[in-house]
Amino acid sequence: AQSVTQPDIHITVSEGASLELRCNYSYGATPYLFWYVQSPGQGLQLLLKYFSGDTLVQGIKGFEAEFKRSQSSFNLRKPSVHWSDAAEYFCAVSSGTYKYIFGTGTRLKVLA
Amino acid sequence: SAVISQKPSRDICQRGTSLTIQCQVDSQVTMMFWYRQQPGQSLTLIATANQGSEATYESGFVIDKFPISRPNLTFSTLTVSNMSPEDSSIYLCSVRGGSSTDPNSYEQYFGPGTRLTVT
Numbered sequence: 145a146q147s148v149t150q151p152d153i154h155i156t157v158s159e160g161a162s163l164e165l166r167c168n169y170s171y172g173a174t175p176y177l178f179w180y181v182q183s184p185g186q187g188l189q190l191l192l193k194y195f196s197g198d199t200l201v202q203g204i205k206g207f208e209a210e211f212k213r214s215q216s217s218f219n220l221r222k223p224s225v226h227w228s229d230a231a232e233y234f235c236a237v238s239s240g241t242y243k244y245i246f247g248t249g250t251r252l253k254v255l256a
Numbered sequence: 257s258a259v260i261s262q263k264p265s266r267d268i269c270q271r272g273t274s275l276t277i278q279c280q281v282d283s284q285v286t287m288m289f290w291y292r293q294q295p296g297q298s299l300t301l302i303a304t305a306n307q308g309s310e311a312t313y314e315s316g317f318v319i320d321k322f323p324i325s326r327p328n329l330t331f332s333t334l335t336v337s338n339m340s341p342e343d344s345s346i347y348l349c350s351v352r353g354g355s356s357t358d359p360n361s362y363e364q365y366f367g368p369g370t371r372l373t374v375t
Contacts, residue, residue, distance in 0.1 A: 176362045178363070180366075185368075185371075186368055186369075187260070187348055187366040187367050187368040187369050188299075188348070188350075188366040189366075190257075190363060190364075190365070193362075193363060195362065234298065234299070238362055242287055242289070242304065242352050242362075242364075243301065244299075244301070244364065246298040246299045246300075247298060248297070248298045249298055
């Protein structure tokens with residue numbers, strides 16, 4: 145069965161520091177992978193997605209993610225975090241149907 | 257991408273009552289989805305609502321508790337029936353982007369959510 149693990153429940157970084165949020169998935173074939181961000185009181189916004197091709201994908205707001213098949217990972221990165229990036233981040237996997245499996249989320253806190 | 261609105265944005269309800277949540281999309285879409293996000297939890301799919309057919313419910317969710325309507329291609333409602341405090345959650349609707357032959361159709365776009373508190 146598909147599953148998504150986000151090992152870090154909370155992460156705190158200083159503004160301007162780099163960020164990496166971890167996501168590991170379990171799936172037999174190449175999955176469709178997504179990162180969403182949920183700001184307080186807001187819905188989910190799609191940051192980026194991976195379907196195929198280049199394993200390094202660029203998203204909005206300066207985020208990028210790298211798909212590593214050998215590690216079953218799809219980690220989200222940003223070179224310099226802004227205070228407005230404080231939010232909850234969800235990794236999701238799909239088998240190519242409409243059904244998503246979401247990770248439990250990582251809550252990011254940014255220190256001024 | 258689709259623009260999705262939900263009403264109400266939040267509500268506080270008494271146990272035993274029902275609440276209907278509305279989801280409006282700015283374009284015609286085939287598939288709409290309803291999710292629940294319990295406090296401090298991730299998102300769980302409740303059901304898929306296709307226009308012109310009965311909603312398809314995920315394991316653990318039943319129509320009597322969460323009846324869904326899908327009268328047209330831009331609108332859906334989810335009712336949370338006979339509420340208990342355990343139903344306190346954020347309820348989100350989402351839509352699938354693109355077409356069945358477009359890889360981007362695997363994207364989902366989410367509404368802002370309805371925060372429900374049951375007392």
